[in-house]
Amino acid sequence: xxxxxxxxxxxxxxxxxxxxxxxxxxxxxxxxxxxxxxxxxxxxxxxxxxxxxxxxxxxxxxxxxxxxxxxxxxxxxxxxxxxxxxxxxxxxxxxxxxxxxxxxxxxxxxxxxxxxxxxxxxxxxxxxxxxxxxxxxxxxxxxxxxxxxxxxxxxxxxxxxxxxxxxxxxxxxx
Ligand code: FES
Ligand code: FES
Numbered sequence: 626x627x628x629x630x631x632x633x634x635x636x637x638x639x640x641x642x643x644x645x646x647x648x649x650x651x652x653x654x655x656x657x658x659x660x661x662x663x664x665x666x667x668x669x670x671x672x673x674x675x676x677x678x679x680x681x682x683x684x685x686x687x688x689x690x691x692x693x694x695x696x697x698x699x700x701x702x703x704x705x706x707x708x709x710x711x712x713x714x715x716x717x718x719x720x721x722x723x724x725x726x727x728x729x730x731x732x733x734x735x736x737x738x739x740x741x742x743x744x745x746x747x748x749x750x751x752x753x754x755x756x757x758x759x760x761x762x763x764x765x766x767x768x769x770x771x772x773x774x775x776x777x778x779x780x781x782x783x784x785x786x787x788x789x790x791x792x793x794x795x796x797x798x799x
Contacts, residue, residue: 633656634698638656648691661684661701671683699729739774750768
């Protein structure tokens with residue numbers, strides 16, 4: 626067993642872990658931070674993305690011992706008390722989710738994307754989120770939510786409209 630210390634969502638945790646324990650398992654099973662889901666066993670879905678020292682990381686591809694001494698923010702620590710982060714608000718307002726399974730990873734990846742590029746184009750958002758898979762194929766509203774959050778965070782206000790403005794799927798009829 627190895628001793629690890631990490632600050633997770635503002636709280637310092639000291640623990641002993643097996644050297645092979647993945648960070649996502651440590652967070653979920655030992656620390657009860659179950660807001661970060663596991664969506665695959667191939668490190669390609671992005672559902673488990675969180676921030677380690679401010680950078681997006683797939684927590685299923687990192688060992689808990691590698692996170693020793695770091696500061697971690699999960700989806701559960703993103704809001705400022707009762708005040709949702711602008712990206713969280715935009716996902717809600719633009720219906721950027723269906724089942725919600727991919728949402729924690731999408732939101733955390735989007736926050737990192739906007740930190741590095743506060744004025745992304747639609748293409749840049751799509752490119753920036755290409756490591757995140759949504760099995761409900763809700764990409765249209767996810768992209769719109771991220772663009773709206775970017776506008777809000779630049780002080781230009783959210784993009785008007787809601788998910789109802791999204792184009793209907795091919796074949797849909799009134
Ligand atoms: S659970 Fe980590 S990438 Fe899928
Ligand atoms: S909303 Fe269901 S997987 Fe993305």
